[in-house]
Amino acid sequence: MRISPTPLHKVGEQSLRSQKKWDVGITLLLWLAPAAFFGLFYFYPLGAIFLESWKAIGETTFNWSRVLQPLGFTIWQAVLSTVLTLLVGLPAAYLFTHFQFPLKSILRGLTSLPFILPTVVAAAAINSLYGPRGWFNLGWMTITGTNVPPIIIVNTLGAILLAHVFYNTAVVIRVTGSAWEKLDSRLPEAARMLGASSWQSFKEVTFPLLLPSILASTLLVFLFDFTSFGVILLLGGPGFSTLETEVYYQALQRLNLPMASMISLLQLISTIIIGFGYTRLNKNIQIPLMPRIRAANNNRPSSLRQKAGIALLVLGLVILFVLPISALAARSITRLEADRGQRTAVTSGLTIEYYRELFVNRRQSIFYVPPFKAGLNSIIYAAETVVISGILGMLASLALQHKNRVSRTMDALLMLPLGTSAVTLGLGYILVFNRPPLDVRSFPLFIPIAHSLVALPFVIRTIAPALASIPPLLREAAATLGASPARVWREIDWPIIGRSALVAAVFSFTISLGEFGATTFLSRPEMPTLPIAIFRFLSQPGAMNYGQAMSMATLLMLVCLAGILFMERLQIFSFDSASQDRR
């Protein structure tokens, strides 16, 4: 099936050949901006760093065991993490799209928060629950009277998997959820009426229709796990290494650039293979279908069994997401100090001292930044990221609707930044962008640009399937009735993809707020973001520093939650307002 905005009446006049040429022409035009962006801000710096490594390759010895072993483990942990994330994420997506319950949008917002937490902070949160002195272990030991902690997660694969689920479930909830929300619930209902069991109707009707979005979220989660860095380093400990940690180690600790580039290249090749595999799979499973704007089945739970099931799911999500986050927030207002003169006794109490201290430049440091300023910097960068990745992502998604070789190639190439080490790209930026106006020292848009590179695959993976799900019939009907292409876009496409655009915006926003790796390379000391400010506190000992890091992290989460809730209420993403405008 061909989907294109070419007016119907023209189709008959053109030969198939010229029509195909026209199609490729439009595709190329749409790809122009995204491709220019990629060429300049991705391929150029990356190519430069590879070239630089190539020059030094003669004097380098390669230790292949340091490549092959990490490669195996990288794939293994990514597969395991992705499966677990889907196991948690799919029921959660079902829950959020099919039922009404109190505080639903807050809970959904909270599940997105781990995404923005710097790994150091997330590791602290996870340890405060499951760690050797975490609530669970302490609780169990108090109840049973033993002194052997039942949960051991320090430096284990379990810790890595737990953290990956903690981080990435939001991707499944959002990406699959946005498709599930639009799924016409009358289809599975019809199947049920025709005698199918609920399992059968899910297997034969719902699942095939959801498959593109499940596949998209699987791909994104897999790539995120594949290039995971902080989680492996901080929670996995020295016993585990992935390609990404190996790149960091070779590039920044051993200053062995050729080796680092070689591993980066291997990462890129893997990403391309995964990307092409995805495009091939995805080619045949997209089923255009009359979408429903509002999910028909957004019910309050009725039966007792349903209520119990929902309560159980919500409880699970609270334990997995809300508890670690609240542990952080709680820690930012708790004092755990020995009082004056009492060395051994630890007294605890509530305090807002850490928050107050954030506003004081106690040591008159030139690098001090008020929390409000760091928050503002973060929000500005995030907003710029939303705009840049939104515009480019929308163009790319439109181009992807023209299903030809150009689009399939670009589709796979656009996934590359997700599989690229922030260290390699960061070093590439330093290597090439050192003359005005594109100078890492003064050009202010490098941070949102780098964030947009990471956000773009998300934007495309959310918007493109939504666009593809629009039956061409709708557009053609509108065009036949005399609507201009712009009007077709405004009245047909946008209302249908509005919710997906919202999801894309939320993703860009959260990715930008939480990004740390590339930001450390590109940020200027006078413009730090919240994660960088958090890290400044955590890199020095002392109760005040720890408390301030926790309160800064709490502020980061509040900023993010506010941003998400604000965007969810924003009129442009909502169909209701569009229909009101028309009235």
Place this chain on the structure above:
Amino acid sequence: MKKQLFYLLCIGFLILSSCSPVSPIVVTQPARTLLPITQTTATQPVTVQKENVKVETLTILTHDSFSVSEEVIAAFEKQNNAKISFIKGGDAGAALNRAILSKKSPLADVMYGVDNTFLSRAESNDVFETYASTKLADISDGFKLSKDNLLSPVDYGDVCINYDKAYFTEKKLVVPQSLEALSKPEYKGLLIVENPATSSPGLAFMLATIKDFGIENYLDYWKSLRMNDVLVVNDWETAYYTHFSGSSGKGPRPMVVSYGTSPAAEVIFADPKPEEAPTASLVGSNMCFRQVEFAGILKGTTKRALAEKFIDFLLDTKFQNDIPMQMFVYPVNKNAVVPAEFKAFAQVPETPAQLDPLDIAANRETWINAWEEAVIR
């Protein structure tokens, strides 16, 4: 044919885009309106009209842990009619990498923060210019490790094991007096160290064990530590805040590889301030490793005269006095004053371990690889 045309277009496009990094891309324009107001002129040279003298901007490349008081920098700026601009390039390794990568068109004029484990790496990469400051006279010769004064020592600190005093008092445990003692059964499961492959204090501690036991025996020592249930993590933050019982993280283990000044920081960054530090350092012979940090003029600077003045300034007492409270390390200048909290709560080892930077540079990889084989795999 169309296929070829497309590929040709693509290639042509990539070449075009890579040849003209100066042309801003149109799509980024809409975001311009969101630019923060304060940043446009931050690093640009500023002309002061009334004096009619151009203010020179000196750019300093440094690592993330660098800090200094506002008024100290302001004093230099005023004195020299200059503007100081900082670039923070990640951790010490990342910052040095930036200097090496940008060798052809230097990012900055001066770099601060090459330590003795990276020293000969920095020297052999030909990124620094020789400068013998007159202020070097106030610095003891032990710190002057750089040949031909390519780099000047600015500060030093010791990586030592910190212990939780309350734990040792409560369990009536004697504090270990040597590295050797740490492998005794009474200290089983009590120590956290950082991975020398990924962490600077971790590397420093491994070097201390090499100094103490020799290259032939340090691995055996580490095997005995491993038998004694030592916990290895990748970074200082996790070691100190997640696993160490003496920190605010209240972890389970009472000994951690940290800095000699950490106990003082625990007092300074507490409110209310305790009368005694909750932690202390083990400062027996060879138990600590001394890190010395250097600064140097980057090759290719066009502001050599001002860069020299800045190096002089770094070594002079005004900046040196500022060092302890900002970075929790010690000034190298003999005439600098160390704050009272440091004298009261931070211990300085009498015989810290030190190794020749040339040895470190030559063997670093071999030592770390062997360590990984023995301790992790």
